[in-house]
Amino acid sequence: MSLTIGVDIGGTKVGGGLVDENGDVLATARRPTPADDQAGVIQAVKEVVDELRAGHEIEAVGIGAAGWISSDRSTVMLAPNVSWKNEPLRDKVTAVIDLPVVVENDANVAIWGEHRFGAAKAHRSSVLYTIGTGVGGGIVVKDNLLRGTHGVAAEIGHIRSVMPGGRDCGCGRNGCLEQYASGRALTRAAREGAAESPAKAAVLLKLAGGDPDAITGRQVTEAARAGDEVALAAFDSVGYYLGNSAADMVNLIDPGVILIAGGVVDAGDLLLDPIRKHYKEALANRNQVPFAEVRAAELGSKAGVIGAADLARHRDIVP
Ligand SMILES: [Zn+2]
Structure with missing residues (x-):
């Protein structure tokens, strides 16, 4: 062996x-x-x-x-x-x-790993987003990792087409996808929403002891499960940016599947449904031209x- x-x-x-x-x-x-x-x-x-x-x-x-x-x-x-x-x-x-x-x-x-043994093994080309503290990206094209000239291709989290001139990013630029679609961005959206509209964040604020700044990522998931409006809006916001980015990947790579991985995927359809909704909206006028399904990765950590x-x-x- x-x-x-x-x-x-x-x-x-x-x-x-x-x-x-x-x-x-x-x-x-x-x-x-x-x-x-x-x-x-x-x-x-x-x-x-x-x-x-x-x-x-x-x-x-x-x-x-x-x-x-x-x-x-x-x-x-x-x-x-x-x-x-x-x-x-x-x-x-x-x-x-x-x-x-x-x-x-x-x-x-x-x-x-997903390409060889997991959720992408039926496809020769695929795209993966890892949604954790940041947003990581990986791309396989025709059974090869897309590594680029210097080894640093597929940094999807640092593509800034979604918000040029937006929030500062750890990479030294600003407006990167990571600043709008990471686990940290999810928590930030919930904190801002709860501070702005406390009446719509009753569950969230109860979980966080009444302090919007004390809201954690786990609480956003828990509150969204209970139907909290602000928590659901935070997932929708992250889904908007990821869905639109994934639609860009369809135009760039035309993959067989787009996978979502990372800690935030534990939220399941709370995260995947908004991504799929905005992804399909962004590709709505493709006139029957086929495009990849968005699904959760299989191999986890x-x-x-x-x-x-x-x-x-x-x-x-x-x-
Ligand atoms: Zn960046």
Whole structure:
């Protein structure tokens, strides 16, 4: 049996999985992500790999990390979460584990997992949005990850066509989709709505102890389930921006499916229905020309580990 390890370096934890060629996760391991400690992150990756490799023959290790990864998949050019700048992650990890290592963007490994083994496996081209604190993007075209000239393509969250000149973004520009369609944007919309129209936010305000600024993302979901008008409007706002962005992807990529992943997807149809509504409105005049369905991703938080492990397995065929 051919085994590889996939590792997902997140803002709070380094999670790893021992994965076979069918994309099945046979064992998992995790360590907390040390804040602002680059050597500590390498150590955490080493510990996760050592725990998973005990008693197994491992071919290679794939690593998914938030940030801009170089086109040769060796260097994190910029990662705001772990304050990396031009970090030679591949070589540093290789030096401590003595196995071949591939580094890839976290949303890219997630769509690769879905493309090979999850909700996009029936399609050769697909688009994935990860809706968490920010908005990540991954694109597969004709069975290849769209990586671009410098390795940094498919950053859909930083396309600013929806609101040029809008809110400042962590990427250094403004008006990016991420500022209007992330989990943080959902909470912001609910807070603003509750402050403006408290009568329409009765459930939300009750959950938050009466203080609009204390509203959390989880409370927005709970209140929307109970029919709270402001909470539902917050989901509609996020759905508006995501639906219109997804319609742009139809015009750019013509994918077979568009997937929504990330923590906010736990809200289910509360999030997916508004996305689909605005997506269909944006494409309403296509006169019977077919377009992709929008659906939830299937692999959940395992997608990154599964995708990274598979990219490591196929490391010699640059996808
Ligand atoms: Zn941005």
